[in-house]
Amino acid sequence: MAEKKEILRWQSILQEKVQPAFLAPWEEEAKEEEFKNVVKETLRNINTLKGSKEDKKCFLGEPTCCISNEKDINEVKKMAEMPEKSTSVKEVMKEVVHYFNGMFNWVHPKTMFNVAPPAAIPSVMGNLMGSMFNPNLVEQEYSGNIAALEIESAAMISKLIxxxxxxxxxxxxxxxxxxxxxxxxxxxxxxxxxxxxxxxxxxxxxxxxxxxxxxxxxxxxxxxxxxxxxxxxxxxxxxxxxxxxxxxxxxxxxxxxxxxxxxxxxxxxxxxxxxxxxxxxxxxxxxxxxxxxxxxxxxxxxxxxxxxxxxxxxxxxxxxxxxxxxxxxxxxxxxxxxxxxxxxxxxxxxxxxFHKTGFTSxxxxxxxxxxxxxxxxxxxxxxxxxxxxxxxxxxxxxxxLECSRAGNYALAAWCNLKYFGLEGYRVLLGNLIESEKALRKVIENEPSMVCVNEKDHGSVTLFRVYPKEIRNRLDCDNFANVQYKREIGEEKFKEELRKNNEYQFKLAQEIQRMLFEENGPALSFTSSFKLTSYGEPIAAIKAYPMSPYMACYEEELKEDIIKFIFKAAKNLEK
Known part of the structure; x- marks a missing residue:
C-alpha cells in the first residue's frame, strides 16, 4: 500500500485559495457554477449603484471622488497595502465595487460627456472570453483561431471602407x-x-x-x-x-x-x-x-x-x-x-x-x-x-509595435460587427443624429442659447449660453445669436468673446455640480472647438449623446437638459 504523502503548507494554500481563483482546465460543472455565481453576484452588486428610472441619475452610486486633489492622491498611496493573506474572490469583488461610486453610467441617456459609448453586450462577452483564455495576437500559435478573428475583422472593415x-x-x-x-x-x-x-x-x-x-x-x-x-x-x-x-x-x-x-x-x-x-x-x-x-x-x-x-x-x-x-x-x-x-x-x-462609434469597451x-x-x-x-x-x-x-496584443480587441469588435451588422449600426447612428437634430431645434428656439456647430453633421452639439445682461444691452429677442456673430467675426469684440468664454466655463462647472448633487445631465466643456476669424479660441459646452436610449423628443430634452442649463445660469447670477 502506497504511503500517503503529507500535504505541505504551500500545497494546502494552492488547493484551497489559489486554484479556486482560476477556471478549471477541464470541464467541471461545480467550478463553472462557482464562476457563474461570482459573475452574478458582482453584477448584482454593481447594479445596486444604478439609480431608478425615475431618479434619472446618470452616474453610479454616491457622488464621491477619492482623488480630487494632490493631497488625496498621496493619501491613496499611503493607504495602499497588499494583504498578507489571500482573501475570497467574493470579498474582493464586493470591495472593488465601491470604486465605481461617481463613475459615469455611459448607457444612461443623460450622459453626453464625450464620444464614449456604452459597450454592447456582444462585445462585453467577447472581451470576457478573451480575458478567460488570454490569447496573445503576437502570432497565431499564441492566439489559436482568435488570430482568424483579427484577419476576418480587418477584412470586414476593408470591404466596408x-x-x-x-x-x-x-x-x-x-x-x-x-x-x-x-x-x-x-x-x-x-x-x-x-x-x-x-x-x-x-x-x-x-x-x-x-x-x-x-x-x-x-x-x-x-x-x-x-x-x-x-x-x-x-x-x-x-x-x-x-x-x-x-x-x-x-x-x-x-x-x-x-x-x-x-x-x-x-x-x-x-x-x-x-x-x-x-x-x-x-x-x-x-x-x-x-x-x-x-x-x-x-x-x-x-x-x-x-x-x-x-x-x-x-x-x-x-x-x-x-x-x-x-x-x-x-x-x-x-x-x-x-x-x-x-x-x-x-x-x-x-x-x-471600435470603442467610439463601434460601441465596444x-x-x-x-x-x-x-x-x-x-x-x-x-x-x-x-x-x-x-x-x-x-x-x-x-x-x-x-x-x-506591441509584442503583446490581447485577443480581446478582435473578439469584442468581431462580436459587435456580427451582431449589429449594417442595419444595427445604421440605427445606432441614426438615433443619435435624430436626437442631435431635436436638441438643436430646442436650442434654436431659446434666445439665450446658440448652436455653434450647426453646419456639422455628427451627433455632437456645441452651444454657448449668454447671460441676460446681454439681452438688455442688445435689446433684441435673438440676442445670443447676434452676440456670437459679433464675437467670431469682428476683432473689436475680442474681450467680450474672452469674457463669455469664461462664462461658458463657469456654467459648465455649475452644470457638473448639478450632475452629482441634483441628478443633472453629464455635459462637457471645450475651451477651443475652433478659432475666430482673428485667431481667438471659441469655448463651448458640449452635448455628445452616445446612448441607444437617447431621447429624440423636444419636450424630453427640455426636461432633461435645458432646464438644468437655465438653472445653472440663474445660479451664476446670484
Whole structure:
C-alpha cells in the first residue's frame, strides 16, 4: 500500500485559495457554477449603484471622488497595502465595487460627456472570453483561431471602407494613438527609406494636419523622434474641414524649403465639431504636387477616422427609399457625411476606434493598411525573435509595435460587427443624429442659447449660453445669436468673446455640480472647438449623446437638459 504523502503548507494554500481563483482546465460543472455565481453576484452588486428610472441619475452610486486633489492622491498611496493573506474572490469583488461610486453610467441617456459609448453586450462577452483564455495576437500559435478573428475583422472593415480585402491588412492596437503612431512610423519609413530605422531620422520630414486634428499627432511626432516642430497646421473652412487651398500652399512651402512631406492627415470626424476633411480633394492635390515636381515618392495619406469610420455603413444605404424611415433632416445629415466618408478608400491607411462609434469597451482600435506589401518596410528580422514564429502562418508581431496584443480587441469588435451588422449600426447612428437634430431645434428656439456647430453633421452639439445682461444691452429677442456673430467675426469684440468664454466655463462647472448633487445631465466643456476669424479660441459646452436610449423628443430634452442649463445660469447670477 502506497504511503500517503503529507500535504505541505504551500500545497494546502494552492488547493484551497489559489486554484479556486482560476477556471478549471477541464470541464467541471461545480467550478463553472462557482464562476457563474461570482459573475452574478458582482453584477448584482454593481447594479445596486444604478439609480431608478425615475431618479434619472446618470452616474453610479454616491457622488464621491477619492482623488480630487494632490493631497488625496498621496493619501491613496499611503493607504495602499497588499494583504498578507489571500482573501475570497467574493470579498474582493464586493470591495472593488465601491470604486465605481461617481463613475459615469455611459448607457444612461443623460450622459453626453464625450464620444464614449456604452459597450454592447456582444462585445462585453467577447472581451470576457478573451480575458478567460488570454490569447496573445503576437502570432497565431499564441492566439489559436482568435488570430482568424483579427484577419476576418480587418477584412470586414476593408470591404466596408472600400479596400481590396486581399491586398489590404489590419491589426488591433492600443487606441487611436496606437493606430496614428503605426501610420506615422510607416509614413516616415516610406518617406526616408528603411535605412532610417537603423541610422535614425536625419531629415526634417513634415506631417500636415488641420488645426483641429487630434493632438495625437504631437505624441506621434515626439515618440517617433521626428519632432513636434515638424508638424504643420492647415487652416479650416467654416465647417471645420481642412482648407485645401491652404494645404496646397503649405505643400509648396515644404518643397521650397527642401523638406519632404511624410504624411498628410485627413481628419474624418473631429472630437469636438465632427469636422470631416475632403480626402478626395487631398488626393488630387497630392497627385498634382507629385507630377509638378516630378517626385518619386507621394506623401502618405492617413485617414484619422476613429470616429467617422462608422458612417461607412451608409455607403450602400438606399437614400431614395430610406428603409429606416429617418427624418428628412437626419437623412440629409447622414448623406452629407457619407459623401465624404466614402472616400476613405483613397487613404493609404485608416485609423478606427471600435470603442467610439463601434460601441465596444475600451480599448479596441484598429489600423487598416491599404497595401499589405508596405509592411515589409517595418518587419523585424526573425533571428531577433528566436522563440517565436516557428509554426505560425500569421505573424503580425514581426511588424507591430506591441509584442503583446490581447485577443480581446478582435473578439469584442468581431462580436459587435456580427451582431449589429449594417442595419444595427445604421440605427445606432441614426438615433443619435435624430436626437442631435431635436436638441438643436430646442436650442434654436431659446434666445439665450446658440448652436455653434450647426453646419456639422455628427451627433455632437456645441452651444454657448449668454447671460441676460446681454439681452438688455442688445435689446433684441435673438440676442445670443447676434452676440456670437459679433464675437467670431469682428476683432473689436475680442474681450467680450474672452469674457463669455469664461462664462461658458463657469456654467459648465455649475452644470457638473448639478450632475452629482441634483441628478443633472453629464455635459462637457471645450475651451477651443475652433478659432475666430482673428485667431481667438471659441469655448463651448458640449452635448455628445452616445446612448441607444437617447431621447429624440423636444419636450424630453427640455426636461432633461435645458432646464438644468437655465438653472445653472440663474445660479451664476446670484
Amino acid at each position: 472600400g479596400y481590396d480585402p486581399i491586398k489590404a491588412t489590419g491589426h488591433f492596437t492600443f487606441g487611436g494613438t496606437g493606430a496614428y503612431l503605426f501610420a506615422a512610423k510607416l509614413a516616415i519609413t516610406k518617406c526616408l527609406g528603411k535605412e532610417s530605422r537603423y541610422f535614425g531620422i536625419r531629415k526634417d520630414a513634415q506631417i500636415l494636419v488641420s488645426k483641429v486634428g487630434h493632438y495625437a499627432v504631437k505624441n506621434c511626432s515626439d515618440w517617433t523622434g521626428l519632432g513636434m516642430n515638424n508638424i504643420r497646421s492647415i487652416d479650416l473652412l467654416e465647417d471645420s474641414s481642412m482648407n485645401l487651398n491652404h494645404l496646397e500652399q503649405v505643400m509648396e512651402e515644404c518643397y521650397r524649403e527642401g523638406k519632404p512631406i511624410a504624411m498628410i492627415v485627413a481628419t474624418m470626424g473631429t472630437t469636438d465639431a465632427f469636422g470631416v476633411d475632403d480626402i478626395n480633394g487631398i488626393v488630387k492635390i497630392c497627385d498634382r504636387f507629385v507630377k509638378k515636381h516630378k517626385l518619386n515618392k507621394k506623401p502618405f495619406i492617413y485617414a484619422d477616422a476613429v470616429i467617422g469610420w462608422a458612417w461607412s455603413v451608409f455607403n450602400s444605404y438606399d437614400f431614395r427609399e430610406n428603409p429606416m424611415e429617418f427624418s428628412k433632416d437626419t437623412l440629409n445629415a447622414i448623406k452629407e457625411c457619407k459623401e465624404k466618408i466614402k472616400y476613405l478608400k483613397l487613404a493609404d491607411a485608416v485609423g478606427i476606434d 475600451y480599448n479596441c482600435s484598429m489600423v487598416c493598411i491599404k497595401n499589405n506589401s508596405d509592411l515589409e518596410l517595418l518587419c523585424r528580422d526573425k533571428d531577433q525573435m528566436a522563440y517565436l514564429y516557428q509554426f505560425s502562418a500569421y505573424t503580425p508581431g514581426e511588424y507591430t
